[in-house]
Amino acid sequence: MPRAFVVVAFLSLLSTPVRSSAASPKSAAVDVRATAARFLGGALAERRGHAVVTSLTDSAGPRLAGSRGDERAVAWAVEAMRAAGLENVHTEPVTVPRWVRGVERAEVVAPVDIALHVTALGGSVATSPDGIVAEVVEVASLDELKAQAAKDPARFRGKIVLYNKSMLRTHNFEGYGTAVDVRKGGAVEAARAGAVASLIRSIGTGYHRLPHTGAMRYEAGVPQIPAGALAAEDAELVHRLLARGGAVKVRLVLTPSLAADKAASANVVGELRGREHPEEIVVIGAHLDSWDLATGALDDGAGCAIVLETARLVRTLAGARPRRTIRVVLFANEEFGLSGAFAYAEAHKAELARHVAALEADAGAGRPLGVGVAAGADAVPRLRALVDGLGTVLPGEIHATDEAAADVMPLHAAGVPVFGVEQDVSTYFDWHHTAGDTVDKIDPEELARATAAFATLTFVLADAPTTMPRATPHPLPWRPGK
Amino acid sequence: MPRAFVVVAFLSLLSTPVRSSAASPKSAAVDVRATAARFLGGALAERRGHAVVTSLTDSAGPRLAGSRGDERAVAWAVEAMRAAGLENVHTEPVTVPRWVRGVERAEVVAPVDIALHVTALGGSVATSPDGIVAEVVEVASLDELKAQAAKDPARFRGKIVLYNKSMLRTHNFEGYGTAVDVRKGGAVEAARAGAVASLIRSIGTGYHRLPHTGAMRYEAGVPQIPAGALAAEDAELVHRLLARGGAVKVRLVLTPSLAADKAASANVVGELRGREHPEEIVVIGAHLDSWDLATGALDDGAGCAIVLETARLVRTLAGARPRRTIRVVLFANEEFGLSGAFAYAEAHKAELARHVAALEADAGAGRPLGVGVAAGADAVPRLRALVDGLGTVLPGEIHATDEAAADVMPLHAAGVPVFGVEQDVSTYFDWHHTAGDTVDKIDPEELARATAAFATLTFVLADAPTTMPRATPHPLPWRPGK
Numbered sequence: 006m007p008r009a010f011v012v013v014a015f016l017s018l019l020s021t022p023v024r025s026s027a028a029s030p031k032s033a034a035v036d037v038r039a040t041a042a043r044f045l046g047g048a049l050a051e052r053r054g055h056a057v058v059t060s061l062t063d064s065a066g067p068r069l070a071g072s073r074g075d076e077r078a079v080a081w082a083v084e085a086m087r088a089a090g091l092e093n094v095h096t097e098p099v100t101v102p103r104w105v106r107g108v109e110r111a112e113v114v115a116p117v118d119i120a121l122h123v124t125a126l127g128g129s130v131a132t133s134p135d136g137i138v139a140e141v142v143e144v145a146s147l148d149e150l151k152a153q154a155a156k157d158p159a160r161f162r163g164k165i166v167l168y169n170k171s172m173l174r175t176h177n178f179e180g181y182g183t184a185v186d187v188r189k190g191g192a193v194e195a196a197r198a199g200a201v202a203s204l205i206r207s208i209g210t211g212y213h214r215l216p217h218t219g220a221m222r223y224e225a226g227v228p229q230i231p232a233g234a235l236a237a238e239d240a241e242l243v244h245r246l247l248a249r250g251g252a253v254k255v256r257l258v259l260t261p262s263l264a265a266d267k268a269a270s271a272n273v274v275g276e277l278r279g280r281e282h283p284e285e286i287v288v289i290g291a292h293l294d295s296w297d298l299a300t301g302a303l304d305d306g307a308g309c310a311i312v313l314e315t316a317r318l319v320r321t322l323a324g325a326r327p328r329r330t331i332r333v334v335l336f337a338n339e340e341f342g343l344s345g346a347f348a349y350a351e352a353h354k355a356e357l358a359r360h361v362a363a364l365e366a367d368a369g370a371g372r373p374l375g376v377g378v379a380a381g382a383d384a385v386p387r388l389r390a391l392v393d394g395l396g397t398v399l400p401g402e403i404h405a406t407d408e409a410a411a412d413v414m415p416l417h418a419a420g421v422p423v424f425g426v427e428q429d430v431s432t433y434f435d436w437h438h439t440a441g442d443t444v445d446k447i448d449p450e451e452l453a454r455a456t457a458a459f460a461t462l463t464f465v466l467a468d469a470p471t472t473m474p475r476a477t478p479h480p481l482p483w484r485p486g487k
Numbered sequence: 488m489p490r491a492f493v494v495v496a497f498l499s500l501l502s503t504p505v506r507s508s509a510a511s512p513k514s515a516a517v518d519v520r521a522t523a524a525r526f527l528g529g530a531l532a533e534r535r536g537h538a539v540v541t542s543l544t545d546s547a548g549p550r551l552a553g554s555r556g557d558e559r560a561v562a563w564a565v566e567a568m569r570a571a572g573l574e575n576v577h578t579e580p581v582t583v584p585r586w587v588r589g590v591e592r593a594e595v596v597a598p599v600d601i602a603l604h605v606t607a608l609g610g611s612v613a614t615s616p617d618g619i620v621a622e623v624v625e626v627a628s629l630d631e632l633k634a635q636a637a638k639d640p641a642r643f644r645g646k647i648v649l650y651n652k653s654m655l656r657t658h659n660f661e662g663y664g665t666a667v668d669v670r671k672g673g674a675v676e677a678a679r680a681g682a683v684a685s686l687i688r689s690i691g692t693g694y695h696r697l698p699h700t701g702a703m704r705y706e707a708g709v710p711q712i713p714a715g716a717l718a719a720e721d722a723e724l725v726h727r728l729l730a731r732g733g734a735v736k737v738r739l740v741l742t743p744s745l746a747a748d749k750a751a752s753a754n755v756v757g758e759l760r761g762r763e764h765p766e767e768i769v770v771i772g773a774h775l776d777s778w779d780l781a782t783g784a785l786d787d788g789a790g791c792a793i794v795l796e797t798a799r800l801v802r803t804l805a806g807a808r809p810r811r812t813i814r815v816v817l818f819a820n821e822e823f824g825l826s827g828a829f830a831y832a833e834a835h836k837a838e839l840a841r842h843v844a845a846l847e848a849d850a851g852a853g854r855p856l857g858v859g860v861a862a863g864a865d866a867v868p869r870l871r872a873l874v875d876g877l878g879t880v881l882p883g884e885i886h887a888t889d890e891a892a893a894d895v896m897p898l899h900a901a902g903v904p905v906f907g908v909e910q911d912v913s914t915y916f917d918w919h920h921t922a923g924d925t926v927d928k929i930d931p932e933e934l935a936r937a938t939a940a941f942a943t944l945t946f947v948l949a950d951a952p953t954t955m956p957r958a959t960p961h962p963l964p965w966r967p968g969k
Contacts, residue, residue, distance in 0.1 A: 059727065063599070063724065063727055063728060064599065065599070066599055066600065066601035067601065067602070073600065074600075074601075077599065117545070117546065117547070117548055117559065118548065118555065118556075119548035119549065119556075119782065120549070122922065212923075212925075212927050212928070213695040213696070213697065213923055214695070214697060214781070214921070214922045214923040214925065215695065215696060215697075237927075238923075238925040238927055241927065242545065242782075242925075245541065245545055246545060299696070300601065300724075439696070440604065440696045441694075441695055441696040441720070443694075443696065443720040443724075445694050445719075445720055445723065446694070
């Protein structure tokens with residue numbers, strides 16, 4: 006297709022009124038179809054994302070907030086941003102809680118002795134060093150526990166609750182979103198019912214004998230009881246032993262601790278300054294921290310690679326700088342309290358009105374499936390018009406959502422339009438938050454396709470003649486873990 | 488096909504001379520095609536094998552020789568044989584070594600600190616409680632180590648050797664057989680070269696961050712150094728760190744111990760007595776023990792289910808008892824020295840001449856692919872004639888092999904003809920000897936098909952008019968682990 010035709014076709018799609026600054030553009034429109042095609046071609050041919058994740062995970066290792074790995078990751082990110090050609094590369098201080106995993110051991114001790122694979126949930130308090138020995142009572146959901154406790158207040162007293170809630174494998178976050186409540190809130194409800202510890206079947210889709218960790222929370226006024234996750238196989242074993250009738254007793258030893266003092270970490274920030282409106286900012290983020298059980302290649306090494314590669318692709322293949330500034334932010338401590346996300350929103354509150362879009366890559370390394378838009382009215386049709394004809398690079402539907410990725414939630418709450426490339430997470434939760442989240446799990450081609458989609462969406466938003474309608478500002482319901 | 492025709496066709500295939508006892512058979516030949524079809528139909532419709540494995544693994548748990556799980560497994564097997572309708576159910580004493588896994592921990596300590604997933608190989612000696620810290624030197628094979636040590640005698644001195652030999656995924660045992668030498672003999676060669684510890688990349692095909700254990704051996708006169716296996720992911724991490732240049736140091740803590748005294752275990756034996764030649768014995772075996780990291784559902788719970796279900800299928804669906812006695816043997820301690828196999832051969836040496844065939848099921852739960860025959864000349868064409876037309880139940884080629892399954896090696900050495908249903912092991916080594924070898928890994932349909940094939944082969948051998956030519960007796964090369 007001749008370039009002139011493409012440019013005309015592209016401009017003709019802009020059915021919404023343009024802002025005054027864009028009505029007399031200082032620079033010619035970039036051919037977005039050709040640019041997107043170059044992004045995909047470059048990402049696929051070079052497949053550098055996989056090497057970026059390998060570099061991060063091998064150099065820093067696991068990088069839970071406040072750990073030495075976290076510190077190494079910050080240093081790595083500064084270097085990586087410079088290598089990607091970003092400007093104004095710097096760190097911004099973030100104070101983070103520091104939770105350290107201890108011994109973790111569980112075993113059925115009656116009617117038979119069989120070791121279980123367990124991990125402490127993030128934030129859990131410890132058992133005594135010798136652990137807890139108690140009978141297990143199994144429920145399938147928070148509601149079932151509440152209903153049974155209401156009927157029989159003694160049922161869970163002194164017991165270990167096992168939430169045996171199985172997660173559905175879905176290509177999107179629906180399976181996870183439906184299952185994860187027991188991880189976050191299970192200990193509180195179990196403690197309310199008098200239990201001495203709370204276990205869950207791991208929130209995940211794999212059968213690899215690997216327990217899945219992840220943040221949990223306590224509530225003021227409710228006793229804090231230890232909380233862990235069993236591997237799927239082990240939850241099923243306990244289920245079968247219970248189904249035989251008779252008591253099943255488990256010994257649980259978890260000795261994590263939360264440091265009294267907070268630790269220092271940082272958001273790492275770099276920019277590709279805009280050619281026309283450098284004061285207008287498109288934030289593209291990922292989180293630099295990971296859980297401690299593995300090197301966090303999928304969560305969120307892949308996201309770090311996607312945004313760093315996006316910056317490189319835009320810088321080297323777009324032909325011209327986009328109109329607006331693209332700001333890359335690698336957030337501190339997403340996993341255990343969103344410290345970096347809140348610190349960023351606070352530090353930049355004066356310029357949030359000039360944040361015209363925010364995107365986060367935090368869904369692994371799967372292929373792109375669609376685009377979610379959490380912004381003001383008309384944002385969806387306007388984005389559709391902008392990306393028309395880009396389906397081979399940015400495939401799937403563009404649809405409205407009220408969910409923002411975790412690190413851009415505080416921005417969304419302030420009214421910043423949030424966009425996301427939805428990725429195929431069908432296998433992501435096989436490894437999410439487990440010891441198996443290592444770089445070999447990433448398919449370089451799928452990561453390249455996700456990167457090209459993300460780069461295209463970023464470029465379109467940063468270079469469009471007009472900005473997108475803002476979201477309705479709203480308070481965040483709580484300062485969430487993930 | 489009318490039954491009379493099948494019988495005639497079946498008899499017409501017997502091109503080899505029949506023994507005098509069979510020349511005037513006391514009982515009519517059983518319709519083997521119909522019987523095989525009933526075995527497959529019954530196995531598929533009921534799929535009891537999966538429940539048998541579940542019962543064993545839930546009731547006994549991991550069952551390394553001499554452990555409490557091993558003891559529970561013996562009691563379980565006696566009950567299971569009675570439930571399967573076997574006669575003369577009894578235990579035969581076996582003395583076993585008792586090796587107990589201790590702490591196992593490894594971590595890269597330079598140039599970065601990253602925890603590794605390690606497990607001790609079976610039989611390994613311990614490090615000190617604080618472990619060994621040493622530089623890692625990587626080789627890809629025993630030969631490479633020997634060649635490098637010959638060239639530079641100081642190369643491995645004081646170092647930790649990492650055998651980074653990757654196993655090929657194959658449908659048969661070729662991949663395993665080619666890779667496993669470093670597990671068995673790696674520590675000896677590393678010690679000869681002056682190393683302080685020996686690590687291998689796990690002998691397996693999975694990427695589940697699960698290290699694979701398995702027996703290793705020492706040699707008289709060579710220092711005994713600790714031996715472990717890293718998960719595939721961790722071996723690859725160390726490789727990449729080494730590829731950057733500079734020293735990679737690892738801390739290794741392994742504290743297993745071998746009990747000074749041997750422990751008591753047992754082979755569990757039961758029979759289905761023959762209708763015509765009860766003194767002639769077809770042994771069908773599996774091993775009751777497992778490694779300690781998991782409940783050993785594939786290795787060898789599946790084999791136990793295959794032979795127990797074979798007995799039940801023959802008893803309930805064959806229409807008549809076979810001519811000869813089928814003896815089910817669940818062997819003690821296959822994994823750590825073949826104690827049960829040697830004890831059986833010794834205890835029954837007076838009747839080994841009347842052992843007319845031996846089969847072991849010890850290849851997981853995959854579908855049947857063929858039959859291996861380790862017996863005298865003409866055994867292959869004679870078996871082909873016997874099973875002609877049974878391809879839907881007993882598929883694939885019948886071919887000669889000189890390899891007997893581990894527990895029937897001593898019988899084969901004494902001249903007993905050995906047969907085996909070859910199964911698809913394409914995924915078996917994803918889980919073999921890891922914590923992931925649990926019952927959920929078994930596909931009930933595939934296990935049912937393997938069982939029907941095994942039952943058919945057993946029935947054919949036990950009911951054929953003549954016995955198979957004996958193997959050439961030979962000494963065993965050594966008393967092997969597996």
